Amino acid sequence: MSNRVVNLLVPIISIFLGLLVGAIVMLLSGYDPIQGYIALWEGIFGDAYALGETIRQISPYILAGLAVAFAFRTGLFNIGVEGQLIVGWFAAAYVGMAVELPKIIHLPLALLAAAAAGAIWGFIPxxxxxxxxxxxxxxxxxxxxxxxxxxxxxxxxxxxxxxxTATIHKTASLRSEFLSNLTDFSTLHYGILVALAMVVVMWFILEKTKTGYELKSVGFNAHASQYAGMNVSKNIVLSMVISGVFAGLGGAMEALGTFGYMASRGGFTGIGFDGIAVALLGANTPLGVIFGASLFGSLKYGAGNMPNAAGVPVEIVSIVIALIIFFVASGYIIRVILSRLSKKKEAK
Structure with missing residues (x-):
């Protein structure tokens, strides 16, 4: 069995095991797992509104996942995505409400402000x-x-x-009447296109540029990279800055799309921390991050339908997500099992 097939099977098996053990937890807690998962499914794909809200929820998760994955690929563990996302959210909201400009200037400027704020917050560590x-x-x-x-x-x-903060001006908004009408007046906005564009940007940087090669090289072995003539210090800083840009843009999704403002917070959003799991589930690849973010965004939004439709508390979904992460983290065991099954099959 090839490594590519194994890499594909590990997250799929992890999700299946997470859902299976989650069903057992529901059963032991006195809830009907079939009704629970039906309610979860309907909460995600039940109608155009639910689908729009699910896609909207996915956007910041993609960017948070990219931020974590980019740092991972270059040998760094950026747990500061949450903070970078928060400062990006504020920067975008402030630029969105403080000035009035034509949309063609105002929206890119607000996005750049979020990216710059995240970059600065990544530059420090x-x-x-x-x-x-x-x-x-x-x-x-x-x-x-x-x-x-x-x-x-x-x-x-x-x-x-x-x-x-005050509500941002319409010229800085990512919201779209077309997308809203298409999804039965959901809060779906153009942020999903920004997120997908950043997936391409991460892939291009890492796979098609000299800078990306150096960043990965420093991540694999800093001493060998330095011996080869690469500037290790510069690449470490650059990696954290680029990671911060992705995280800051994740905050812009909330400021310019979902909410249109920023309110004082008593605690963290959780999106930045979930980005770690998204990156882990996506094997730190750009395409994998889309998959991981889609799963997390869907589960997070669909969970809201479970208490009403099936009487299952939302905490059960948190348990399912935690179980999926657990099985992904235990991927080595799954890999060993798959390897042994493959060898037995070849022996026969």
Whole structure:
């Protein structure tokens, strides 16, 4: 059995096992798993509105997954995607509401502001890692909390003591009457196109450019890369900056599309942390991230239909997601089993 087939089978088997064990959990908790999963399915694909909301939910997950996956592919563990997403959300919301410009200028400017904010938030742990050898995991975790409280303070400052920014101008909005009407007045917006464009950008950078080759090389072996003449410090910083750009754009999806403003938060959005699981499920590949984000976005939105339609609490879906992550993380065991089954088949 080829590695490509194994790489494809591991996440599929993980999802199946997650759903299976999730069904057992429902059964032991006194709920009907068949009705629960039917309600989940209908919550995702039941009608045009549900489908629109599901696709809308997927957009920031794709970008958060790309942010984590890009750092992983270059040998770094960016747990700061949540903070980078939050500062990107604020930057996009602020530019969207603070100035009035033609849409052809205003929307790209708001997106660039989100990307720049995320890049700056990624640059800090990147430079500390490159110059002072401070582990990026520690710094990025701390940066998440700094982002949360700094942004809350900024929201208060720009809203004259209020709890949320003003609504963005229509010229900065990703919303679309066409998509809304097509999906029975859902909040689906053009952010999904931005997210898919970034998938292509990540693939192009990593697979088709000299910079991408160097970034991957430094990730595989920094000492060998330095010996080969590559600037390791520059590539570490660049990796974190690009990762931050993807995360910042994830925040722009919420600011310019879903909500149209940013409110003070008592806690994290969770999207950045889920991006770790999305990247893991997608094997840190651009195409795989689309798959992982689609699964997570669908489960997150579809879960809302389970309490009403089947009486199953949404916490059960969180358990199913956790189980899927567990089985993906245990992919080595699944790989060993598949390898042994393949050898037995060949022996026969």
């Amino acid at each position: 990147g430079i500390l890692k490159a110059k002072l050898h401070v582990h990026e995991v520690i710094v990025t975790i701390m940066m998440n909390y700094i982002a949360l409280h700094v942004v809350n303070a900024l929201i208060k400052a720009v809203s004259d003591g209020g709890y949320k």
